[in-house]
Amino acid sequence: MNSNNTTTWDPAPAAVPPHRGGIETRSIDYVPERERHGRVAGQGPFWFLGNFQFFTIAIGFVGPGMGLSLGYTVLSGTLGILFGTLFMAFHASQGAHLGLPQMIQSRAQFGYRGVVVVLLATAFTFVGFNVVDTVLMSSGLKGIFGWSPVAVTIGTALLALALAVYGHDWLHRVFKWMLVASLPLYIVLSLAIMSGAAGGKVDHPGAFSIVAFAAQFAASASYNITYAPYVSDYSRYLPRETRPRSIIAAVFIGASVSAIWLIALGAWLATRLGASDGLVALYGAGNAVFHGFGALISLASIGAMAATMGLNAYSAMLTIVTGLDSFWPVKPTRSIRIVTLIGLTALWMIISLALTGNAIDILFAALTIMLYLLVPWTAINLVDYFFVRRGEYAITDLFTPGGIYGAWGVRGLLAYAIGFFSTIPFFVLPGFYTGAIAQKIGGVDIAWAVGLVVSAVAYLLMTRSLDTSAEKPAIETSEIELASLASRAPEAAGV
Template sequence: MASTIPDPGAARAEVTPPADRPGRIEAHGIDHIPDGERHGHPRELFSVWAAANVNYLSLVIGGALVLMGLSLWQAVGVIVVGNLFWVLTGLLATSGPAAGAPSEVITRALYGVIGNRVNNAVGGWLVSVCYFALNLAAAATAAFALVEKAGITANVPVKVAVVVVIAALTLAISVYGHGLIIKLYLPLTLALAGAFTVVALAVFRHADFSYAPVDPPAGTGLWAVLVAGVTMIASGPLSYTTSADFSRYLPRTSSAKAIAGWTALGAFVPSVVVSSLGAFAATAVDMTDPQNALQEILPGWFVPVFLLALVLGTISINALTAYSAGLALQAVGLRIRRTVSVLFDGAVAVALTLYGLLVSNFLDTVSNALQVIVVLIGPLMAVYATDIVLRRNRYDGRALSDETPGSPFWFTGGVNGAGALSLIVGVASAALCVNTLYTGPVATALGGVDLSLPVGMIVASGLYVLLGRRAVRATSD
């Protein structure tokens, strides 16, 4: 695979251009980034992905694996295997500098200009806003506890204020955009790493390193739990089909291996460490309520710091989510500035969060829907990754920005049939294998083993290889 589009004549930008300075609101949205405004080094991506993955959700999922009936070391093995899917997130990040465009635009090569609007509306914007709302609710819960420790009663007005403040901090990062994210996420990574180091020391003092359940699953039941665990862990990296959003400012001559490596490593290491901490903790405390359970083994002085770290970690991941959701909304076809689209996404997420926390169990409904989201995001990731390999990561960013019927990425009626059909068949195949909210016929035949992840990805990728070669040859730069 070629590193990027070769351009020996392009001068490397040594100074961050005004359009992408940390203290200024990012000027670009889904438009093409000219060579003169490219800057940075692939290693900067490490802290972007590390800060976003030192978070509460990873801790919860790690603990859940032990609660599902796995031994400690089975859980750790599942965590490592599931997080290997970050390699695909790293691969997708290489397309950013190649095109000088975000993922939301690059995927026009896969689905066509019109087809990609549907992709961004569902697989981009809707999924991102749902994740934003759930993460915001998790951060708010930790913040409520922090407020209570300060002697303030967390009544309804206080809860509303807390949610709004957390959302405002998150959206401030997203609105200022790429430059601030690159600058801010290194100190955030260091701060969160320091906090979770203290958590690790406390957990290891109480953990049972030889833990095994009294009545462990066996045979088909064990395989069902192992596969479900890998799928649950893998849903994290697979949800980031937008990794090119954060690499697109890099010079087009940047090493593709370095881009993929720093992205994947930045996410893999903290995800494995924090999820494993959750698994170790589950051998000592009841992780059905992780936030309160961990306070039983943490030093009393550190509990407020721990709660603050949970909030900061969630802000880090949600700022990336809101940023990409804003770009997705633009790519759907709304002619609005990126700052406006980000604020709109935030307003929707805040409304969903407040409704779910204060009025109904709506967030449970959203959470249940996201349990089967791997049916969609697996094939989405597979088609995108396959396209990168087929065209050797050569994308014409300017041509991708053309939304007219004369665009080389218009295909037939604005839809690339090869990509659309591959995605639809991949999703349908995965849906037959699900065993979460419902049990598909394939899962039933296999005794409950949920193969939706591998089946959906393999079918979508294989079909795109068969159907997409002609379109790829016609539109490769």
């Protein structure tokens, strides 16, 4: 190990195994092989539930809102989800292989300190999604049951905080419980819709429009692409020898099936019932099946969304601690995770309570900008992992600015800048800004696609001069140290 290593790299095993029901002991540090207790079978259901709530239903409103018919909305949404989930699923395979949170691994492309550039975008996105989720839940529950928005905000925030504090295992556990509770309800509703028992009009407006079709595709694709910065956070407890294809398949199937299902449901609600609010529409369609069913399925969807907020908070904590550690050595203790999470929870609660209806439009625009910021990162990270370094990294060097990856990754940062600035003429931010090229193509949002291609090509060209063979000695040294850590008996380490 390098002598100028920070205190983040700690080869000692956790004092308490993270799989015995307590607070998780690992955060931004490496997960040793003996603590890898995850199972591939858990990845599919986990990401299935991640999209199994009424926020996903609202994605199905995009096409109909622009005049797209039900059939074309479902087709476009399906294609978009399948495309966007590919990026998410390939990132998932990195967690098991490296045993690290996603943003720590990104130091290989952007540098030990340079990674802060993308950390800022990811942190804002995590907090932003929790703000949007909170406001949507608060307004929906007030409209349906008359519940106090303040009480809903506090209650869901405390639940998300608790899940994030306990961490990886409890998130997987609660997601499984919520899936068992909500899946039968959505099956009943879907069967009722197909049999005509959920109401709805037979005749509905809508036709084909290339602009609307492209907008629905972009919204659906970007929905799962935004999972890319943190999907590895939840696969890093899988055994290192787990087949990448198994992980990719499990995540892809889980995240895509639920999203396609609920986007199609949202399209039906929008075209057949004229719905514009996901939760209210879910409530109305449920009650059309039988009285009280609407409340049941709405609350199940709220529970799934609150659990997803815990997922966002957990990864936001990892992101913030990684950022701090990039400039000031941080020992990843339970105290630092709890303090960070309390601060993040207070932040999204304050913003949520201060927002008005118009402010939500501003926030959605900000989240779109964050997507534009994240897309170049995902392109660079995947190209580096699968084509440049082919999964071979000196893990211990990711924990020091003096390692082989350096403090500032010039190639990664430059490719990122080129990719992002190339998207500006394609920006589509309704009511705020539409790029010159976007105006010429009818306001179709393809900025994210431009960012993906340009960033990937730029990074590939820049890394042609990178001598990856020179990294071999550091990788071998790192593997020796990891092997030594893996062979150490838990009992000898006081576990």
